[in-house]
Amino acid sequence: MIQQNDWGMLEGTRQKTGPQDMFSRAGALLALASSLIVLGGWLFDVPSLTNLFENLPSMKVNTALGFTILSMGILACNQLFTGPCPKIAGSLVGSFMLATLLQYPLQTDFGIDQLLYRDPSGEFFPGRASPATAVTFIVLSALMMVPTEAR
Numbered sequence: 001m002i003q004q005n006d007w008g009m010l011e012g013t014r015q016k017t018g019p020q021d022m023f024s025r026a027g028a029l030l031a032l033a034s035s036l037i038v039l040g041g042w043l044f045d046v047p048s049l050t051n052l053f054e055n056l057p058s059m060k061v062n063t064a065l066g067f068t069i070l071s072m073g074i075l076a077c078n079q080l081f082t083g084p085c086p087k088i089a090g091s092l093v094g095s096f097m098l099a100t101l102l103q104y105p106l107q108t109d110f111g112i113d114q115l116l117y118r119d120p121s122g123e124f125f126p127g128r129a130s131p132a133t134a135v136t137f138i139v140l141s142a143l144m145m146v147p148t149e150a151r
Contacts, residue, residue, distance in 0.1 A: 028074040035059075035067035061116055062100065063129045066093045066137050073144055090144025093137055101134035 034052065038059045041049025050058040073089025099110055103125075113127035129137070 024074060028071040031067045032071040032075070035064040035071065038064040039068070060113075060127055060129050062096070062113065062127065063133055063137075065116070066097060066129075069093050070137075070140055070144065086144045090141040094141025094144075097129065097134040097137040097141065100129050101131060101138065103128065104131055 038050050038052070039061065041047065042061050042064070047058070052059065069089050070093055073086040076085035076089075096112065099112055103110055103113075113125065
């Protein structure tokens with residue numbers, strides 16, 4: 001149940017904490033930190049920050065935003081209350097990545113790949129997350145919809 005505290009802020013029912021919560025928070029913080037570093041690399045045009053490893057392709061802006069939104073949803077779930085934050089984060093990222101995935105078989109461009117940032121890499125699909133990345137985000141987003149009591 002969400003209530004208003006003495007300072008006018010919303011409070012919710014806190015979850016029971018255990019060792020799994022520590023690992024969940026640590027993983028979410030790690031994903032959040034790495035995605036913010038990658039976003040900074042794109043924003044300030046520092047290519048070495050967009051590649052976590054030299055031999056691998058760069059992490060795209062949409063992928064970094066997906067990690068940011070999902071990790072903030074996990075942190076909100078663990079830290080604040082068992083409210084709608086994880087479900088909102090999951091549905092936002094899941095629908096965006098589903099649209100990304102649909103662009104491949106439909107052989108079309110919805111214009112979402114470079115909506116926030118123009119990717120100058122010259123790749124065949126600049127700014128687009130790979131199909132494997134999109135499927136992974138769809139699965140992660142679906143897991144965000146599972147009620148916290150069932151996890």
